[in-house]
Amino acid sequence: MSTRIAITEYLSIDLESERWLCRVCDRDIAPARDNYKRGLLVYDRDPRDIHDPKLDPSRYEYTYAPDPAWCRIVEFYCPCCGTLMENEYLPPGHPLTHDIELDIDSLKARHLGNANGKGA
Amino acid sequence: MSANEEKSLVEKFLQENVLFLGPDPEIMNNHRLAPETPEETVALAKFAVADELNLVRHKLLTACNESFDMVEQMGAAPGAKWGDLISGVWTASGDLALSSMGGVLLFSVLTQHPVKFILKYWADDPTVGIREGDIFVHNDARYGNIHNTDQSLVIPVFHEGRLICFTGAVVHEGENGATEPGGMPSKAESPFDEGLKMSPIKVGENYTFRRDLMTFLQNSVREPKLQLEGMKSKLYAAMRMKSRIEETIAEYGVEAVTACLRRTLTDTAEEVRRRLRTWPDGKIRQTVFADGTLRENCLVKICLEMTKKDDGLTLDFRGSSPEFLNRANNTVLASAKGMLAQEFLTFVWPDLPRNQAVFEPMTVITDAGSVLNCSPGAPNAQSMMTFFPSFTAAQLAVPKLLYSAGERSTDIIAGWYNMIVTFIYGGLNQYGELVGNVCADLNGMGGAARANRDGEHSVAPIFAPMADIGEQELIEEEVPMMKIVPNRVMKDNQGFGKYRGGHGYQQIATMKDTSMWGFMCCAIGSKFPSSHGIFGGYSPGTYPLCKVRGVNVFEVMQERRDLLRYTIEDIMNERPFEGARYSTHHMGLQLEFAQPGELYMITQGAGGGYGDVLERAPEDVADDFRDGLVSPRVVADIYHVVLDEKSGAVLADATAAARRAEREARKKRGKPYDQFVKEWVTALPPEGLPYYGSWSDRAVIHRGTPHDTCPGDAIVSVMMPDPKDVRIAELERELAARELAG
Numbered sequence: 070m071s072t073r074i075a076i077t078e079y080l081s082i083d084l085e086s087e088r089w090l091c092r093v094c095d096r097d098i099a100p101a102r103d104n105y106k107r108g109l110l111v112y113d114r115d116p117r118d119i120h121d122p123k124l125d126p127s128r129y130e131y132t133y134a135p136d137p138a139w140c141r142i143v144e145f146y147c148p149c150c151g152t153l154m155e156n157e158y159l160p161p162g163h164p165l166t167h168d169i170e171l172d173i174d175s176l177k178a179r180h181l182g183n184a185n186g187k188g189a
Numbered sequence: 190m191s192a193n194e195e196k197s198l199v200e201k202f203l204q205e206n207v208l209f210l211g212p213d214p215e216i217m218n219n220h221r222l223a224p225e226t227p228e229e230t231v232a233l234a235k236f237a238v239a240d241e242l243n244l245v246r247h248k249l250l251t252a253c254n255e256s257f258d259m260v261e262q263m264g265a266a267p268g269a270k271w272g273d274l275i276s277g278v279w280t281a282s283g284d285l286a287l288s289s290m291g292g293v294l295l296f297s298v299l300t301q302h303p304v305k306f307i308l309k310y311w312a313d314d315p316t317v318g319i320r321e322g323d324i325f326v327h328n329d330a331r332y333g334n335i336h337n338t339d340q341s342l343v344i345p346v347f348h349e350g351r352l353i354c355f356t357g358a359v360v361h362e363g364e365n366g367a368t369e370p371g372g373m374p375s376k377a378e379s380p381f382d383e384g385l386k387m388s389p390i391k392v393g394e395n396y397t398f399r400r401d402l403m404t405f406l407q408n409s410v411r412e413p414k415l416q417l418e419g420m421k422s423k424l425y426a427a428m429r430m431k432s433r434i435e436e437t438i439a440e441y442g443v444e445a446v447t448a449c450l451r452r453t454l455t456d457t458a459e460e461v462r463r464r465l466r467t468w469p470d471g472k473i474r475q476t477v478f479a480d481g482t483l484r485e486n487c488l489v490k491i492c493l494e495m496t497k498k499d500d501g502l503t504l505d506f507r508g509s510s511p512e513f514l515n516r517a518n519n520t521v522l523a524s525a526k527g528m529l530a531q532e533f534l535t536f537v538w539p540d541l542p543r544n545q546a547v548f549e550p551m552t553v554i555t556d557a558g559s560v561l562n563c564s565p566g567a568p569n570a571q572s573m574m575t576f577f578p579s580f581t582a583a584q585l586a587v588p589k590l591l592y593s594a595g596e597r598s599t600d601i602i603a604g605w606y607n608m609i610v611t612f613i614y615g616g617l618n619q620y621g622e623l624v625g626n627v628c629a630d631l632n633g634m635g636g637a638a639r640a641n642r643d644g645e646h647s648v649a650p651i652f653a654p655m656a657d658i659g660e661q662e663l664i665e666e667e668v669p670m671m672k673i674v675p676n677r678v679m680k681d682n683q684g685f686g687k688y689r690g691g692h693g694y695q696q697i698a699t700m701k702d703t704s705m706w707g708f709m710c711c712a713i714g715s716k717f718p719s720s721h722g723i724f725g726g727y728s729p730g731t732y733p734l735c736k737v738r739g740v741n742v743f744e745v746m747q748e749r750r751d752l753l754r755y756t757i758e759d760i761m762n763e764r765p766f767e768g769a770r771y772s773t774h775h776m777g778l779q780l781e782f783a784q785p786g787e788l789y790m791i792t793q794g795a796g797g798g799y800g801d802v803l804e805r806a807p808e809d810v811a812d813d814f815r816d817g818l819v820s821p822r823v824v825a826d827i828y829h830v831v832l833d834e835k836s837g838a839v840l841a842d843a844t845a846a847a848r849r850a851e852r853e854a855r856k857k858r859g860k861p862y863d864q865f866v867k868e869w870v871t872a873l874p875p876e877g878l879p880y881y882g883s884w885s886d887r888a889v890i891h892r893g894t895p896h897d898t899c900p901g902d903a904i905v906s907v908m909m910p911d912p913k914d915v916r917i918a919e920l921e922r923e924l925a926a927r928e929l930a931g
Contacts, residue, residue, distance in 0.1 A: 110859025131733030151852030162871030
């Protein structure tokens with residue numbers, strides 16, 4: 070029986086080892102009870118790289134591009150395969166979000182059940 | 190007299206002499222079901238066969254849908270015509286048990302408050318009472334519903350002298366006599382700028398409106414005929430539902446109706462609890478930012494900590510922005526709950542009955558006096574500017590629990606576009622009548638990407654899965670607005686990802702044949718995206734309001750049709766109309782009177798993307814390029830796909846190489862988490878950024894500057910300066926500097 074549970078498109082948790090894993094390359098990312106982002110590479114991207122101005126910035130204040138002084142894109146990459154696993158749109162300097170904090174004991178009980186001796 | 194007798198006498202006196210029956214926190218803060226009544230207990234015991242209950246439920250639901258169609262066909266308000274309404278049946282305790290399948294499902298969880306107010310305060314009041322044939326209406330959001338532009342009407346249904354239930358409808362009627370026309374005044378600086386303030390009120394008996402009260406209401410709004418017509422259509426719909434209920438009673442007995450309504454609620458709540466039990470336990474955190482109040486740009490933080498434990502879900506929004514006491518973007522807590530319920534009703538469990546019990550197992554926590562739980566003194570006409578972002582926070586958080594859940598009723602989905610990008614208007618129409626309302630094409634929000642497919646273009650609003658954007662030709666028959674480009678999908682306007690969000694359309698509007706016409710706009714997201722992707726998918730972009738003023742395009746194009754451009758980008762960058770003034774703005778526009786032939790241009794937003802752009806099938810990128818949905822820049826720089834210049838076909842090897850190179854580039858530019866945090870995170874918000882809400886500690890709330898803070902449990906409301914005063918001060922400083930420089 071597989072002990073890996075897919076948690077997001079790119080992240081799984083191995084219940085036996087209690088580790089976050091990359092679903093694309095199987096890279097061990099971080100302890101499952103910790104913030105998975107701690108095991109990723111992080112990049113501060115100018116939002117205009119992605120959402121480029123459609124109107125002439127020399128003429129107009131609002132151009133369809135986010136204001137880089139208000140908004141940055143923080144990208145999280147798998148350090149092994151380079152998959153963009155998550156991103157956050159944040160004001161400059163804003164603390165990063167510990168977004169997923171699952172109850173690992175409950176998850177193990179649900180998926181491993183009595184086979185692991187921890188109850189259904 | 191004993192001390193106890195004296196105390197009860199004083200309490201009785203105080204109870205009988207309440208000087209003002211304002212919004213009742215006991216009603217407004219409670220979204221749970223009323224306790225089972227003795228009549229319901231008896232009915233449930235008598236009528237318990239599931240198949241028969243189902244038959245009765247479908248009969249009543251059909252009645253809801255029938256009356257929905259009636260209002261949609263009869264209603265004069267644009268909102269009514271295009272589905273911005275629901276009709277429903279409330280229990281004798283005031284809980285909404287069944288509502289129409291179409292329309293604004295957001296109403297499903299927040300229509301019970303005025304009915305419960307009527308029951309609590311008017312039932313035994315000798316000056317009011319609840320009798321067969323009575324008609325009650327309401328619109329003040331502080332007593333329930335979303336905002337004052339929505340008007341509800343309910344009638345009690347009796348059987349052999351006993352109250353069985355209520356029937357009625359809630360409709361976005363539009364014009365309501367507010368400080369700006371159209372019913373959603375972003376200029377409102379107090380609740381008293383927001384027009385009609387109907388607490389739940391009896392406006393008729395024997396199924397007939399009192400003419401004096403009707404005249405008073407008509408006299409309070411800019412469209413008196415609309416007020417009358419709206420109330421009549423809701424009344425007839427309610428009466429039709431009443432007839433259907435009477436037919437059901439005749440066929441199955443009164444217990445059948447009572448039991449069906451109660452069981453529908455309790456079954457729904459129990460089913461939600463059962464489904465929640467299949468989700469993993471844990472906490473999900475999500476932060477989003479609204480980038481303005483509609484009067485000015487500022488960052489309004491909405492932060493959510495969602496906790497799933499067993500069969501309960503808690504949505505904790507503490508740490509979000511403080512309320513703005515003189516801005517219209519504040520939300521009454523009950524309205525926020527309604528919008529949050531929308532996530533579950535529409536996007537997670539669309540198969541469940543539409544009623545308020547869907548939200549029964551949920552708990553919402555907020556800071557009192559925050560922008561999501563504002564005080565009665567704060568205006569709320571544009572509460573969507575904060576409760577839509579709160580919805581988005583929930584929508585982005587849910588997939589992180591749902592992905593590994595034991596069962597799902599829908600596909601995992603990214604953030605739907607969440608803003609009402611349309612024009613509100615006011616003025617004299619081509620027939621000389623004073624009108625004010627909103628265009629229904631706000632309903633064309635871009636659909637989000639899903640885990641297995643792209644989002645649909647301009648498909649539906651977040652609050653109503655089945656709504657229409659209206660027929661331009663029909664609209665032009667009633668108002669002097671013209672859309673010289675009505676709904677044109679915009680290139681590159683998608684949330685990029687493995688699956689991309691659906692595009693939004695552009696609208697280029699103008700007007701003619703009127704001596705007085707003004708436009709308004711009410712959307713945020715011109716500096717900071719308002720919705721987002723998931724699992725690496727990108728947000729939609731940001732959107733400006735663009736204007737071309739000082740020109741009459743009808744006159745200029747009489748001889749020069751070639752001047753017409755079909756996209757906002759082409760008009761603004763090429764500036765084909767000589768001598769005109771071209772400008773861009775955020776999308777919060779208060780009533781601005783335009784001249785014939787001037788252009789007002791807005792762009793409906795896109796849905797968020799799902800997954801890594803490098804995983805998007807190259808052939809899908811090629812298809813989008815062929816269809817004119819993406820530019821060569823997006824093909825090459827976002828999706829890293831190489832196309833054959835002539836045929837547009839994917840060059841597989843070159844694409845694979847480009848994508849390998851981008852993955853390597855990511856690994857090179859990305860920094861280890863701890864190093865990044867050390868370099869990135871600051872103790873306080875940046876100087877000069879007007880920031881509202883918590884930063885690193887949810888208990889400390891910033892009020893616009895890094896050092897002006899208040900505790901989360903003792904929020905100090907924010908008062909914003911008049912933007913015109915701010916501009917005058919800027920100009921005075923500029924003038925003084927010039928004078929100093931000689």
